[in-house]
Amino acid sequence: MNKLSLLDLAFFVAESEASPKHVGGLMIFKRPVRSAAGFASELYQELLAFDDVQAPFNRIIHFSLTGMPTWQESDAVDLEEHLFYHQLRRGRNGRQELYELVSELHQPMLERSRPLWELHLIDGLSERRFAIYVKMHHASADGVTMVRWAADSLASTASDRELRPLWSVGHGAAARKHKRLEEKMTQSLLGDLAGVGTRLLGIARLAAMLALEGAKLTRNAISLPFVADGNTPLTGQVTAGRQFATASVSMARVKEICARTRSTLNHVALTCLDGALHRYLDDEGVELTRPITIQMPVNLRQEGEHGTGNKIGIIPVELSPPTDDPYVRLRNIGFSLRNVRSMIDGVAPDAIESYTLITGVVAQLAETLGLSERLPPIGNTLVSNIPGPPDFLYLKGAKMEELHPISTLPAGNLLNITLFSYAGQLFFGLIATDELPNLERLGRYAGEAFNELEQSVFDAHQVVS
Structure with missing residues (x-):
């Protein structure tokens, strides 16, 4: 039990x-x-x-x-x-x-x-x-x-x-082994007190960072929840009915951009999604004046730690201010993700988990009361990145050509996007309610945004050389 x-x-x-x-x-x-x-x-x-x-x-x-x-x-x-x-x-x-x-x-x-x-x-x-x-x-x-x-x-x-x-x-x-270690820790009063103290210290540090950002005493040091533009088709009251779409690009092409710009896969993928989302919203008659905010899960497991259940935190991340230049968008997102990394490294995992629960409860309360159409969401959508096996896998000799994770929808979000790398391809998996129009088009735009970023990066490096 x-x-x-x-x-x-x-x-x-x-x-x-x-x-x-x-x-x-x-x-x-x-x-x-x-x-x-x-x-x-x-x-x-x-x-x-x-x-x-x-x-x-x-x-x-x-x-x-x-x-x-x-x-x-x-x-x-x-x-x-x-x-x-x-x-x-x-x-x-x-x-x-x-x-x-x-x-x-x-x-x-x-x-x-x-x-x-x-x-x-x-x-x-x-x-x-x-x-x-x-x-x-x-x-x-x-x-x-x-x-x-x-x-x-x-x-x-x-x-x-x-x-x-x-x-x-x-x-x-592995889960039972991890559970026994946890139970051994809880037998120690000192272990309990240390754990509670670390969590409280982390929560206090995170709250102070949010307060400073909210009071505009810092700038882009941390992304604030519940400030995303709620007047888009991406957010609102989650309803029954689902639709699914995908896109993919070669990992070799992604790695080439990473090498030329000293970026990571996350930087490149989020740049493509940011461009695709802005183009999609423009099609739907929505023009944003502030950056798109995503919710981004982060893995809180220690290296080598396995087990069942969940060990994740979900934090808001501001993408790029609106721009038509993919290269500028990449640099802006790189700056934003570096701030996120600094925040995660400076706060205990337990504090991030507590923060996830608190913001999730607020969003869920709005969803339960039917207020998601009127209150600002935590973010415009949720984007997660799951690393997959680098080589092809087989089932009784049948080659697995593609693997697409399909997630759930968080409260207030009508779209969830999962990035997944497998056997030399980077897949974009999009799950949404039936209420979201033209999901297939958004998937196509992600691929086209990658082409635009690739061309922009190559052009910039030709000018430099």
Whole structure:
């Protein structure tokens, strides 16, 4: 029996039919050469046979009137309640139809009377492809953890045909070890006092930084929450119905820009998104006079620390003031991200986690009271970056060509964007409510903004040389 952290609990408290709180992943595979047309359907039947379900995939949430909710392990899990097979029809089996199906599957809440995960095998894609869509409650895992689990369940070579379904691998061992270390610490009064003191000191330091920025005694030292422009189609009351779109660029091209400008992948990706969002908003008749503010998750785990649940903070980040010059936009965003890095390094992780909970509660209260259309949001959208495996992975010889994390929508935001690097490509995954117009166009603009940045950087370096 495992108690939830406050952050994990928050995902249950905030959950509703209109705003479910699970994270997912879409994996697109190409069947092995000379494999039969029934490869994916046979794979589905094989997966059903792996009925020895390991933690955390055998855990059911238990709510109590007298204490915190707890995870309780089930003696048996009926895989037919968690594994599903879909067959796309010929002529309706392209990327757009796949995304429409995944959007439908991503919308419903997971049934709380059983372990909170599902796997959908989608057969019949064009060009000898099939897909696997997995979703799991955010209280069980964050995006980084789910990607690690997915990688653990796949093979590094096409010749390795052993099946290792992610629910049968046993991800709970590392979590239990980490839990025992935590329990050992809580037995020490000095350890408790030190932890509380560090958290309070960090919160006080963070509050002072916010107060100085709010009083304009510092400039761009830290981004303030709830100052983003709420008069855009990106924010408002989250409603049911989802849509999904993607874009991608070569990592070799991204690394070339990074080398020429001494930037990071985050700098380049956010520059592309900033340009794409401004162009998209301009199409929708919205002209911003201040920078777009994003919410950005940061990983708070120590190096080498694994486990289930969540260990993240979410902080606001101002992007670039409006400009038509991609190179200037890149430099502005680099300056903003350096300030964020200084803030994270100067504040204890527990304080950032507390800050995330406080701002999240305020935003969720506005959402619950139906005030998200009238009150300013924490940010205009949420953008996360999940590093993925650098090389191709395989499932019974089938190459995984693409992997797209699909997240949940935070209170007050109608769009969530996930960056993901895998096998030489940088993917942009966009999940939004049906209320957001022209999501596909925004995905296309991200790719075009990268082309513009690349040209601007090359032009600038030609002038210098």
